[in-house]
Amino acid sequence: MIDKIILEKTIEKLTSKGCEFAEIYFESKSTLGLVLDNKKIERITRGSRMGAGLRVIYNGRTYFAFTEDLSEKALFKIANDLANKETGNNILKESNYTLDEGLSDYWYSQNIDKGTLKEKANLLLHLNNLAWKDKGSLTQLTLSYGDVNQDIFIMNSNGVYIQDTRPRTKAIIQGVFQKNNKIQSAYDVVGALGDYSYIKTRDMDKLLTGVKVKGENLLKAKEAPSGTMPVVVSGEAGGTMVHEACGHGLEADIVKRGMSVYGNKIGQKVASELITVVDDGTIKGRYGSSFFDDEGTKTRENILIEDGMLKGYMSDLQSAKELNIKPSGNGRRESYQSLPITRMTNTYIRKGKESKENIISSVSNGLFVKHMGGGQVNTATGDFVFEVSEGYMIRNGKIGEQVRGATLIGNGPEVLNEIDMVGNDFGYSLGTCGKDGQGAPVADGQPTLRIPNLVVGGTN
């Protein structure tokens, strides 16, 4: 796709003035998107983006440029311009580059099935028909399907020369429900590192039914209460909380700038001993997986917090160097137009021993979070919020009436320390995580957890 000799010559030019590191990242990405809205297939979009991002580093100072012009002339000009930003006295080892090809081991399925446009259009039409057949309070339905095939090549002055292919597929169902002047919306999503074969094995009809039930129930739900109370977050709720409460704070680029509450705490107790937090980019089919990261480092399982002790951070090449730790395979970027930064892949809290039923029955009056939505964190203060997309009151140890419209707010280290029951169940959610203006596909998971006290921000 891009000639090895051109890559080698580009690196040669980038390093010609004595930088400490040079890299070329080449990316070719094709996308397909279908949107069915208002009972019609409204949008079909096909696209292709191809370009290269080049960087050099002199004494920790990074110079970066990208281009869609992949001619030898254009690449060499950019490489020379970047090299000339400074001069250094680093002498880099000559590398014998051999291509290390990323394997498809972590794809959902090795049986390639890209699916036809007809199949994908028919899937949306089928779901649309099914949704309106017994419509209930449904007033609007948006179905989207998207797949991406990303091909990357990376060569750097450390001798790395890799290729990796990442197919990613996602389908979203969103419904609007209306009854007696009340309006609610419900949503669900499935997605994977993998091609259309993933969607084929999903029970999409069930996903749709789930969204419809959620919407109907929300119309009946009461407003959530306000105040501090015990909260049980279900194992099927997704992993937004771990992502926000500690994930971002364990990213080495944030740590190195002194902007994390978890900075300088390796070896210290930062959470309840029931808590083990892992980030693992190698989980088969998970939305945040890939064989290599976007700097050519092999992805791996990284234990971040073990039995409450802080074990390590996630890192990209540059932040690992500055913190003097081993790169963890978490250097990711949105595209060739962006510099790599430290990102999560698939992040989760490990299962514990309690049964979900025991955890629920231990609470006399509190909130049960069945599904979480989005969230946000301020890594410097540790304050984080996450949305309850489906919640119920717990009354005398039993799940009670459904409530809507609640956001929970807490402080990461405080909440992790206070968690006093960890379930033996487990569930994942997926999403696109935003940081420094770049989006990255991620997955998050956790077992059922009990937090003795958390601020619930309801509307009542």
Place this chain on the structure above:
Amino acid sequence: MKNLTDAIDYGLSKGCKDVELYVEKSEELNVEIRLGEIDKYQESKSQGIGIRVIVGDRQSLVYGTSDKIVDLQKGINEAIEIIEFMDEDEIVLNGNEQFQRTIESTNILDTTFEDKVKYIIKQEEDGISKKADKALVESTIYDENKYSKLIINSRGLMKKESGSYCGSSISLAINKEGVNETGYSYYYTRDFNELLKQDLGKEAYAKAYEMIGAGMVSTQKYLTLFTPDVVVDLMRLLAYSFNGENIYKGKSLFKDKLGEKVISDKLNIVDNGLEIGALGFSHFDGDGINIRENRIIDKGIFSGGLYNLSIAQKLGLKTTGNASRSYGSLPSIGYHNLYIENGNTKIAEMVKEMNNGIIIKELMGLHMANPITGEFSLGASGLKVINGKISSGFRGVTISGNILEILSNVLAIGDDFQRRTSVGAPSLLIQDVIVSGS
């Protein structure tokens, strides 16, 4: 230009009823400094082309980053191939208008690189501060973008515009007794001299400093002052309902509300993409329609949503010139330069008159609010007001409510209009805001 007209002719020869091309180009500069020295430097050129093809009553879009004629022809063939899976729709194109405009902002391009860096170095110094409690500055950034957009179609439409903008942002934290308090500020403009007037470093420091020792507030309803930054956040939530496509599809809070009072009669909301110098200024929208001023809320009454050609046609209305587009998408709907008109109450007066209450300075988790229902519950931080005086800070609480109810409970509008990007607002004093805390 010839490769574009050739591509259109090629599409027509392949049986397309119409072909429309949307071309974007940009040159970006991004500099991040740390302790007075360049830490990251980015300089890039990029481009993209969207090919919109219409066959019968169907349309499709193919986009790419190459403008070679072979790739454009390949794109057109692909667009024709996928079109059979699209449902039929009324498709409206603009035609028979041509112009080429430049939005003058020469002082960005005329200013030397050194002067731009000097500005952010000053902001970083101010951010660190000379006070005893020094801040740790996470990043200080200067951004610059020189762009052009071009729309051309088989109906004789050809409009091109080029312009530039610049901006800066700073984020920092002050650590006091092991607790961090954070501050952030940013500003984007088409006029470098406007950027020079901004004391972003001092602002960010002040935001963090006043939060030192922040505690909680108790759960109850408060008389609340929302700062312009927070009102702007709420406006972004409300903008979903101004969008004509959401009105058409029943997802807007203003569906069937034309001419009705929807929020406080003290409020006027306007989208004016013709305001010269504003970041959202432009001559034409994503359909190639000339932009105009649209009054959306007039004295609390909903006076009309924002539309593009296709959605306006479905509703028997005229487009308001609000087609939003990038090369990777068909025209959707968006605002250009959205704001709540300024008021005339001094902030000091408001604080005095509120006597006891809170000032909300920052919201957290805005993307979690539900724009369809208007309900929100968000993390909030700010300052307490006790006996008419600003007191200590608070954080770790949530505020919740319904966007229309909140904006119906407006008691006063500040005279402190502020716009950091393409949305602007003054402070608002609002009663009965639900806060969950201790």
